Amino acid sequence: MLRRAFTTGAAALAAFMTTTAVMAQDVSLPRTQVWTSYDVGTAGYVEASAMADALDKKFGTTVRIIPSGTSIGRLLPLQAGRASYGFMGNENYFAGEAMFEFGAREWGPQDLRVVLGRPSQVGLVTGKDTGIASPADLAGKKVGYVLANASTTLNTETVLAFAGLTAADVEKVEYPSYGAMAKAFVAGEIDVAPAVPTSSFLREAEGGRGVQWLSMPKEDTEGWGRVAAHASLFSHSEATVGVSISDDNPADLLGYRYPQLTVPASTSADEVYNMIKALDETFDMYKDASVVMPNWSTSIAGTTPAGAPFHDGAVRYLKEIGVWTDKDQQWNDARIAHIEEVKAAWEAATAQADSEGVKGADWPAYWEAWRAEHLN
Template sequence: MKKSICVLFALGFLCMVLLPQAISPVFAEKLPKLITFTSYKVGSLGYTITSGFREAIEQLTPMKVRVEPYDTDVARVLPLKIGESEMSILTGATGTCVSYGIAEFSGKAWGPQPIRQVWRGLTLYLSLLARGDSGIRYPADVKGKRVPKVPGWPAGMLSIEGIMAFGNVTWKDVTAVPMSGYVNQLKGVIQGKVDVAYAATVTPTVKELQAGPHKAGWILLPHDDKAGWKRLRAKAPWLTPVVCKRAPGLPKGETMQVGTYPYSIWSYATVNPDIVYNVVKALHKGFDIYKGMHRAMPAFNIKGAVKNPSPVPYHEGAIRYFKEVGVWTPEMDKWQAEQLKAFEARVAKFKK
């Protein structure tokens, strides 16, 4: 009997030592039973990433996570605005549009919104995508082609306009084809409904195109074309030049010059700081849980969470945890104060 009790105690001790993250929650405050993330549609990288985060959060906190996919930026942000969702996976382009009140977010019902960065994640490599055998290689080649037009997706549409402007192409020079969202406009290339679509290299749908008979082809944005980049950034200032070394359709060992901005987790300033703090803590402590779920996931590490952020303030709950683990610096406090001041100025200007 004593031997059995000793064995049980020994097993219990081993479980405590070897499986601390699986059985010990990282929360201290009273948290809701359920939180919601909005994301891009099923089949997008955003949905895949958010599903990975769900695993870590549910294992390391008492909170369950519901992932709600939407087609457009407005649809993804609206649940945050009205308090029905706590967080979202959005690009730096979209987050900037929301914070600055740009395009679809410029109307009376919107204006500059108190959206906050929670975790700066993956660096995206982006451009227009075409079939590999289409002969479309540069922005000027888009003239006369079919281009998707997606309502409620300001970041994507302004990025498309910017890339066309790079080649001195406007909407008057192309045929606009109505599409319902990011993934659908990509599928439009596969299905032959459009000639180009806006894409991140890591989006799963791009792999579908590459696996088909036509393969994937990227529209290049040469960095030495300063005038082209000036026209592009006049439309989409969030896009910056980058060299991409890996993408579907890019031969091994070759590189291509395209654009970039981050893929991040966002929340509204009104969301309980304890919720944000514990989500950030779970993502840090649970990195090993999700890092192998997609080749993009390792980019969501604690050091990258505050590196080269979008020009939008961070959430106070995230900052609290970043300070605890030493990745938030005094210089970032100064940067945060500047971003908050700039946001208040945007709001005041909008209200006039």
């Protein structure tokens, strides 16, 4: 499996980085680093670029960013040792769970760790012409889905889980791209769509059919308990900025992390410790690069939950500066334990599949059924 794919070349790269480190104010960084991120022009790429520029100016570390529009494209260089850090999205979670593309035999559960993760928000939005007031009203309604987009599917079905519903309770309307689904929502072809509060298509919808966020009140502890059971990367977040959202009209949505600065679990704790310390010390140099950059503050981006557990090196630094709490540690320990359970289930499932002669094309369905039976 690729979670074991650290090669001699990767070790050589790590050794090179260690021997060519630069020192500044008790921070030791390699002279060069390679990061992966989302495509050029995305929030992830812009934010990674701003942070890389700050490290260059303060510590003389040159960062090359490899952009990719796919989860595999962002993770493969990291796992093969060709990149040291990745600015990831929800693929952190999918990789740890061996879900979707990471359920392929050549992948399997990935042991990843987060260094920092910027809080973001996502939820379901409906038109004011639908009469839908809450997630509980979604049964039988037309909900937009995007084909081959695991992140948006997870977002949608987590909100459904909040209300005790599943995809089987709604009418799924599938589209080939997010843009196509957005146009359908504006045109009134679907009742509900997943979106982040600042989605541009919502401005057009706001001026037409109107926009209503399906709020998930914090005090609904049973609903949030179902969210935690469905996808542990999410937590409650009150949105005060966005389309049809304000300080006077907030929306209770799913809080998650994007982007998430990510490393393999096997990365040196000292390396990660120095990296997070360097990012903390250069925060004032990149915090104004965009309206969301202040959320990279360690006091905000260094807390759980996230798509993967936090790395030991990051935890060490976060404890030193008083950010890491007992609650964070409990979440982290539970997440690591769960990933170990997934890894054990994967080993058992692959052994059983081999004994039964399960072929490659049949493996995804086999693994999905095994997960459902053996994992919570």
